[in-house]
Amino acid sequence: MAASMAQVLLIRPGATIYDEQNRVQGILDIPLSEGGRARVSRLAEELAGTPDGEAITALYCGPGESVMRSAEIIGRALGLRPRRIDELRNLDQGLWQGLQVEEIKRRNTKLFRQWIEDPRTICPPQGETVEDALDRVKAAFRPLIRRHQDGELIGLVVGEPLARLVSCFLRKTSRFQLDEQLPCCGCERIDVPADLLANGSS
Template sequence: MLTILLVRSGLTEYDCQGRIQGTLDVPLSGEGRQQATATAEELAARGATIDALYAGPCLGAQQTAEVLANKLKLKPKTLKTLHNLDQGLWQGMLFDDVKSKQPKVFRQWQERPDTVCPPEGETVREATDRLKAAIAKLTKKHKSGTIALVLSQPLASVLRCMLQAGGQPPTLCQSACVGKPLWEPIELASAI
């Protein structure tokens, strides 16, 4: 049985500013670096056995993966298909600006993100299809054991919903994940 250790990247500077990050390369904030270090230390203390470590190509996911790799003696591999949800023209904007300029769309985006596509962006369905293809390739390569995937938010929530039966619609802002664990194991045999 294959287990995916889903690791949400630490907070970035954009998360701290309340901005929509999408596929933009934004470094971890000081708090994000602390989150990555705490996650690595917690996994090491639990004696986590990870066979492979994969990360999305954005800077926050890469920096989080590097911290994990150093602590857990792993070599991170970048998968371009694990890039964050493309938020199109909303990338870089403050959540509050989108909310004030397009209140109805913003509310729908928060309540039913699968029904909204930011201008020139990617739908949750497109991201889910991309993730399904990536997971299919990984499950061919890794039949059992544990692989860690470091993903930015909201892509981490999209993957979580995709893999867990009865998953809730994904949360599209990092602030909704504050206080939640940065990692969780998902067993594929029971999730698919």
């Protein structure tokens, strides 16, 4: 019987200055803002006092300053050492990185709307396609699925918008959309299908 991982608690990191200014961050290495650090600390305290927090057996995170610092704060509260998975780096948004979302929207309204509603059809200049990022996500989960099974709950700290792509992948939902304002510092518990990495999953 194929191994299956039962559940993932998908956690968004705290906000950076770029998040607060509604700038496209992508793979730029921006630290947590003061408010972002405070919010992660509150989330860590909340998790530590819940059944979810007590049930997490392992904690993983993508690379990047804000993601790793968020994972460290949460890990201290839960008594877990986060392990970094480089394949879970954020979506590379190329030359759009550093720009305010409103600026991209003003420059090309039609392209921006398509990017929000169906990011799979748009690749920012010198950026990464959603399909390439999805391939990285699949590669990251293969060893996790082998390692964690029999009802384990693992914590996973990933930046936006890759976190939303991870959520779509884990839920086997093909529709991947963005918001003009991406969420920070929240979590969602996801039941992972046993056949997640079967041929044809997306």
